[in-house]
Amino acid sequence: MINEIILMNGYGIYVWSSFLFTFMCFGSLYIIIKAQLVREQSKFDEKFQTLNPEKKKTASAQETYKGILEINSTSKI
Amino acid sequence: MLKNFEPNKIFVITSKATKYVRGLFFIIVFIGLIEALILSPEDYLQSHSVRIMYVHVPSAWISLGIFSSIAILSFLILFFKNKPSILIAKSLAPSGLVFSIIALVTGSIWGKPTWGTWWAWDARITSMLILCLFYFIYIIAWRIYQDTEKVNKVTSFIALIGAVNLPIVKYSVDWWSTLHQPASVSVFEKTSIHHTMLIPLALMTAAFALFSLLIFLMKYNTELIKIKNKGLDRL
Numbered sequence: 001m002i003n004e005i006i007l008m009n010g011y012g013i014y015v016w017s018s019f020l021f022t023f024m025c026f027g028s029l030y031i032i033i034k035a036q037l038v039r040e041q042s043k044f045d046e047k048f049q050t051l052n053p054e055k056k057k058t059a060s061a062q063e064t065y066k067g068i069l070e071i072n073s074t075s076k077i
Numbered sequence: 078m079l080k081n082f083e084p085n086k087i088f089v090i091t092s093k094a095t096k097y098v099r100g101l102f103f104i105i106v107f108i109g110l111i112e113a114l115i116l117s118p119e120d121y122l123q124s125h126s127v128r129i130m131y132v133h134v135p136s137a138w139i140s141l142g143i144f145s146s147i148a149i150l151s152f153l154i155l156f157f158k159n160k161p162s163i164l165i166a167k168s169l170a171p172s173g174l175v176f177s178i179i180a181l182v183t184g185s186i187w188g189k190p191t192w193g194t195w196w197a198w199d200a201r202i203t204s205m206l207i208l209c210l211f212y213f214i215y216i217i218a219w220r221i222y223q224d225t226e227k228v229n230k231v232t233s234f235i236a237l238i239g240a241v242n243l244p245i246v247k248y249s250v251d252w253w254s255t256l257h258q259p260a261s262v263s264v265f266e267k268t269s270i271h272h273t274m275l276i277p278l279a280l281m282t283a284a285f286a287l288f289s290l291l292i293f294l295m296k297y298n299t300e301l302i303k304i305k306n307k308g309l310d311r312l
């Protein structure tokens with residue numbers, strides 16, 4: 001049974017390499033996009049910390065800034 | 078309707094949606110892989126090599142679908158100056174490029190046991206390669222041009238020119254004599270694939286669509302934070 005799944009009548013090498021290539025592409029793309037997201041979030045965090053209290057208050061009041069601050073406080077890697 | 082996609086309104090939703098989309102993707106891809114690699118039957122002619130269909134066909138469908146969406150959004154950007162479309166089109170491109178590469182490579186791997194060759198310059202394969210190149214040029218254009226107005230125009234033009242290739246990809250098997258067989262799955266006609274193969278194909282298509290949605294959401298959020306980072310500088 002296991003042998004049949006692995007070898008697939010001699011077509012295993014083609015089938016498994018296709019699936020492996022697909023999921024390697026998925027993994028690579030996910031890692032690249034995630035790294036970009038984390039980098040931008042960190043940049044945002046750094047810049048936000050350097051703002052004076054008044055500007056922080058102005059930024060925090062805006063909907064999107066609020067959203068980004070929420071994410072940065074919960075999903076740091 | 079596109080006003081609902083304005084960055085300020087949608088960020089909260091897109092940032093929270095990623096974890097649900099990711100979870101759903103893992104569940105569906107797990108079931109899809111079991112169906113595609115173990116439960117689905119082998120083909121009477123192609124034997125087990127037919128299983129490559131479960132990654133090759135969804136990838137080709139999704140790369141075509143994504144480029145069609147980019148072309149429609151580019152039309153809105155170019156002729157109606159629709160700003161929310163810019164970020165959406167830009168964020169769709171990376172997954173579209175990767176799916177077109179997967180379609181080409183897995184097609185090449187499938188070609189070896191089926192046709193006895195890794196590559197043939199037939200109409201479907203060549204037009205798919207052109208689609209992949211258009212994705213590449215589109216993404217490169219976003220990196221090359223710094224001026225916002227210029228980059229919007231250039232990328233939209235690239236997408237609209239590339240859209241001419243889409244019907245060629247779709248109908249190449251009907252218009253010319255190619256190595257590819259005509260379409261087996263159609264929305265308007267009866268499908269010629271047996272349900273034991275159609276179920277894993279549908280599951281893998283759903284899983285791949287969820288993955289492209291996940292990448293789109295993450296890329297969209299990244300672009301949005303980039304804009305807000307520039308906004309912080311101006312505060």
